[in-house]
Each structure stands twice: as C-alpha cells, then as structure tokens.
Amino acid sequence: MTQLDTPPRAPAPATSGTHATDLAALAARHGLTVSGARPSLPQYVRQLWARRHFIAxxxxxxxxxQYSQAKLGQLWQVMTPLLNAAVYYLIFGVLLQTKDGVPDYVPFLVTGVFVWTFTQSSIMAGTRAISGNLGLxxxxxxxxxALPISFCLQQLQQLLFSMAALAVILLVFGVPVAVSWLLAVPALTLQFTFNAGVAMVMARLGAKTPDIAxxxxxxxxxxMYASGVMWSIGHMLTRHDDLxxxxxxxxxxxxxxxxxxxxRFxxxxxxxxxxxxAHVWLTAVGWALLAGVxxxxxxxxxxETYGRG
Incomplete structure (x- = not known):
C-alpha cells in the first residue's frame, strides 16, 4: 500500500505579541502615534498655553x-452672594450672635461670603468639568x-463683578478706601491658583466617579462652617473656654x-x-503651589482616559 503524501503544514499564526510589535514598528517607521496618547508634561503645558484664548x-x-434665561440676567451674579450673606446675617449674626465683638460685621460677613463662594463654585464646577462635557x-x-481652568476663570470673573458691589457695601458701612486694597490682587491670584488645582483634582475624580458631584x-x-465665613475664628474660640x-x-x-x-485684611x-x-502669606503661597502644581x-x-468608557 502506497502511503499518501500529506499536504504541507500551514505556517503557525503569529502570536498577538509579535503582531503588536510589528504594528508598532510599522507605525514608528511612518511617523504615526497613538491617538489620544498623553503628551509629556512640558508639551502639555505648551499645548495649554497655545489654547489660552479658547480658555478665556x-x-x-x-x-x-449662565443667567441668560433669567429676567434679571447678569444681576444675579451679584444678587446671589448678597442674598446668601443676608441669610447668614440673620441666622448667624442675629440669632446666634456671632457678630458680637466683631467690628464692621456686615463688611466682614459679605467679604467672607464672596471669597468663599469663589472657592465653592470653582470646586463644584471643576467636579463636573469632564463628566458634564463629554460631548465636547x-x-x-x-x-x-482647559475645562476645569476655564470654569475657575468663569468664577473669577463672576467674583470680580461681585467685588463692585462689595466696594459699595464697604463704603456705605464707613470702611475707607486704602492702599491695602491693592493686596486683594495677590490674594485673589493665590486663591485662583489654589481653586484651579483643587478643581483639577476633582475633575479627574468626577470623570471616573460622577456620583462625587x-x-x-x-x-x-x-x-464652609470650619472656615470662619460667618464668624471670627479667633474671637469664637476665645469665647468658649471648653474648646x-x-x-x-x-x-x-x-x-x-x-x-x-x-x-478681610x-x-x-x-x-x-x-x-x-503667623506667616499667613507663606501659608497662602504654600497652599497655592501645593494645590496648583x-x-x-x-x-x-x-x-488619555478622559471621555473613554
């Protein structure tokens, strides 16, 4: 009996690792890169700076x-923190007597509410920066x-509108214009850096777990209650010996x-x-650098993970 000739065996298929290596080599040979790959940190900073006009x-x-559907329109930028301050004055200043021993309590309170609202709104907007803009x-x-930074810049612009009302309140309650008002510029710059840094942290967390919002x-x-918005931290602690x-x-x-x-200062x-x-300016700079960077x-x-999944 003649033995039948067996057909030649087909070559073994390439393993997935070999296939991936071949594709990577082919892409590198033709200058192709992975879509959506994370750039280096210096390159990322340059890309962000190049889009500064888009951010603004x-x-x-x-x-x-934000208030385009409201009849009062942009007036709500000022009225919202003022109404919050009025509620806090009634509850904390009048009912809980936190105004006792605090000179110029109304300017003290309104300044605290406006500055706190800047931080609060920036962080809340940053939390939804990615998850709320998946289409973009x-x-x-x-x-x-660019998204969390632009939302923080939006809140800064809103604060600057509110600062006009704050200046009027200060003058009405007898607080004079002083050279020290110029210190508000570096203080707001440091606060904006801090807010933007925290907003970016929350944006990453919120992109992965939207329930954080x-x-x-x-x-x-x-x-807010621990930040002395409605009360003086030092004065309140001296009033309570048990603390x-x-x-x-x-x-x-x-x-x-x-x-x-x-x-306030x-x-x-x-x-x-x-x-x-003590060392309040160093503390402010430290928080800004820690959170910002x-x-x-x-x-x-x-x-490279944002918008996927």
Missing amino acids: AFSTAKLTA VRALHFPRA QLMPFVLRTW PGRLLPVLQANPAAVYIDLM ALIDTFHASQLP GGFVYFWKAE
Missing part, C-alpha cells in the same frame, strides 16, 4: 449663558485641563480661611494684622 472665550461664554471632550482634541455639596458645606487652644492654628491654617482672612481697616495667623500633575497623568 469659553469661560466668558459660560458666564454669559469626545468631539475635539485639546488639553482637557452629589457628595460635594455636603463636604463643601462642612468646610482646646490647639484648635486655633489648625482652623486658621485651613486654606479657605487663609484666603478669606487675607481679603486687605479691604477692612478694622481687621488688623494681629488677627492673621500637584493638582495639575495629578490631572495630567490621566489625560
């Missing part, structure tokens, strides 16, 4: 559209950090309290340097 225009457009993220290629109002409300003295420097080092106190002549914590790097590390 986007923040202005969001600010204009998936449709266009741009550094995603539902939790943040409770976290921010607790933070430990070591609690004072902890509360004063709270970044929200630091920026609020700096603005800049704008209110009866708020003296003795009421500020750390938040930016933290956000950049997940750049």
Whole structure:
C-alpha cells in the first residue's frame, strides 16, 4: 500500500505579541502615534498655553449663558452672594450672635461670603468639568485641563463683578478706601491658583466617579462652617473656654480661611494684622503651589482616559 503524501503544514499564526510589535514598528517607521496618547508634561503645558484664548472665550461664554434665561440676567451674579450673606446675617449674626465683638460685621460677613463662594463654585464646577462635557471632550482634541481652568476663570470673573458691589457695601458701612486694597490682587491670584488645582483634582475624580458631584455639596458645606465665613475664628474660640487652644492654628491654617482672612485684611481697616495667623502669606503661597502644581500633575497623568468608557 502506497502511503499518501500529506499536504504541507500551514505556517503557525503569529502570536498577538509579535503582531503588536510589528504594528508598532510599522507605525514608528511612518511617523504615526497613538491617538489620544498623553503628551509629556512640558508639551502639555505648551499645548495649554497655545489654547489660552479658547480658555478665556469659553469661560466668558459660560458666564454669559449662565443667567441668560433669567429676567434679571447678569444681576444675579451679584444678587446671589448678597442674598446668601443676608441669610447668614440673620441666622448667624442675629440669632446666634456671632457678630458680637466683631467690628464692621456686615463688611466682614459679605467679604467672607464672596471669597468663599469663589472657592465653592470653582470646586463644584471643576467636579463636573469632564463628566458634564463629554460631548465636547469626545468631539475635539485639546488639553482637557482647559475645562476645569476655564470654569475657575468663569468664577473669577463672576467674583470680580461681585467685588463692585462689595466696594459699595464697604463704603456705605464707613470702611475707607486704602492702599491695602491693592493686596486683594495677590490674594485673589493665590486663591485662583489654589481653586484651579483643587478643581483639577476633582475633575479627574468626577470623570471616573460622577456620583462625587452629589457628595460635594455636603463636604463643601462642612468646610464652609470650619472656615470662619460667618464668624471670627479667633474671637469664637476665645469665647468658649471648653474648646482646646490647639484648635486655633489648625482652623486658621485651613486654606479657605487663609484666603478669606487675607481679603478681610486687605479691604477692612478694622481687621488688623494681629488677627492673621503667623506667616499667613507663606501659608497662602504654600497652599497655592501645593494645590496648583500637584493638582495639575495629578490631572495630567490621566489625560488619555478622559471621555473613554
């Protein structure tokens, strides 16, 4: 019996690893790169700077559209924090008597509310910066950090509108215009850097877990009560002997309290340097650098993941 000739065996298919290596080599040979790959940090900064005009225009457009459906329009930018301040004055100043022993309590309160609202709104907007703009993220290629930064810039613009009303309140209650008002510029610059950094951290967390946006109002409300928005931290602790003295420097080092106190020191002549914590400007710079740089790097590390899944 003649043995049948067996057909030649087909070559074994390439393994997935070999196939991926071949594709990578082919892409490199023709100058192709991975779509959506994270750029280096210096390159990312350059891309972000190149889109600075988009960031400014986007923040202005969001600010204009925010109250476009309301009859009073942009007046709500000023009325909202003023109404909050009126409610806090009634509850805390009158009912709980936190105004006792605090000179110029109304300017003290309104300044605290305006500055706190800047931080609160920036962080809340940053939390939804990616998850609330998935259509934009998936449709266009741009550094995603532009979104939380633009939302913080929007809140800064809103604060500047409110500062006009704050200046009127200060003058009405007898607070004179002083050279120290110029200190508001570096204080707001540091606060904006801090807010943007925290907003980028929350944007990354919110992109992965959108439910964080539902939790943040409770976290921010607790933070507000610990930041001396409606009451003087130093005065309140001295009124209650049962509170430990070591609690004072902890509360004063709270970044929200630091920026609020700096603005009060800049704008209110009866708020003296003795009421500020030690090394307050160094503390303000430290918080701004820690949050700003750390938040930016933290956000950049997940750049290629935003809008996917």
